[in-house]
Amino acid sequence: MLIQIVLISSLVLALYVTWRRATQGVISWREALGWSVLWVIAGVIILLPQTTTTVANFFGVGRGVDFVLYASVVTLFFLVFKIFLTLDRVERRLTDVVRKDALKELPEQKHE
Template sequence: MMIIQIILVLFFFFALFKVFLRFRSGGLKGREAIGWFVFWILAIAVVINPNYTLILAKILGVGRGVDAIIYLAISLLFFLVFKIYIHLEKIDRQITKLVRQDTLSSQTKKYEDTARHS
């Protein structure tokens, strides 16, 4: 086994452990946890035996297994960045909504206080 394989396997086991911890604390729901669990197990399997990627390469019609993994990894990363961006936009809008509610309600409160004191 090469050093890079050992490092990657250790890192992926660490990721698996994090998935387990997040699942136990309720941060990840059942289906999400299973998805991530399978993902990291497959990653470990591919690192230990890179020939597994040939199966994937054949299915996708790509020459080398490692190419198939890189294409898939880049696609997945793009997808995740996009999802995070959309999520951030949503959070942005929620913050605006909160800030607006706060502004309008504190204005009403100020008005009521003034009315009470006059």
């Protein structure tokens, strides 16, 4: 099927880019491994969609496709939340830098 070909080729590309970045030292080997596992699982799901039904039934969901959908929504929510937290941390550090710069020239006076 065409959709399978398109998806599998993007996964292969993703796998290639992941390991290229790992050899370039952009991401760590552990991260690369984590992403690779994700890509491989996606590949299995695309090539053998019926495997998801087995997993889905185990969790009490009827169809494999539904299970994949539920799981991805949960995962996406989690990722978005993590990004929010990261952004919040970055913003705070930005504020710290701006504050340090703003107070740089203010003389410290002894408090009696």
